[in-house]
Amino acid sequence: AQTVTQSQPEMSVQEAETVTLSCTYDTSESDYYLFWYKQPPSRQMILVIRQEAYKQQNATENRFSVNFQKAAKSFSLKISDSQLGDAAMYFCAYRSVGGTASKLTFGTGTRLQVTL
């Protein structure tokens, strides 16, 4: 079974600064997907960024980028130019490839605070 670990329960960043959220995972599979989801106090889970394991290039979405280290099984999220609206719980998630419906395995989450 796969496991996902987020070792930072809480992080804080000043507005306009950069912050990195850590995620490690354990799997015996060679192909899989990794995701970062954001859940603000409004509670809707929003997909921030995705990474296919077979792609060596790190995914980027505007101010959000990942550092994907497949051998180290590490998938960190970097948020640049942090904004107040980035304050949320961030979950790292793993999904196997294949099948119509497959489970998402979530980490325990990191609560990000953004200060002025």
Place this chain on the structure above:
Amino acid sequence: DTEVTQTPKHLVMGMTNKKSLKCEQHMGHRAMYWYKQKAKKPPELMFVYSYEKLSINESVPSRFSPECPNSSLLNLHLHALQPEDSALYLCASSPRTPGQGTSYEQYFGPGTRLTVT
């Protein structure tokens, strides 16, 4: 349209009541999911429907009864719940294959906040 809708937003029910949660998506996704989320915890998978058939049941108590009447709708029927069932219930959907969507990401609805008294 990348939207999953859920009704109601909030629900308060007694332990003897019967109620239903509703989820709808019009993205043509053929996989739909129910999750339960307690405060400050990640979502826990409850059920997965694939092509309107139940494909995963994560040993959920029978007081929760899922139903998928068609490819766009997912219901969760609730009966004789316990106070510990109070939580945020999230619905999600995902594309059938990478050919149908960009990847396997799940799109979540805003959730129903359930309180059992």
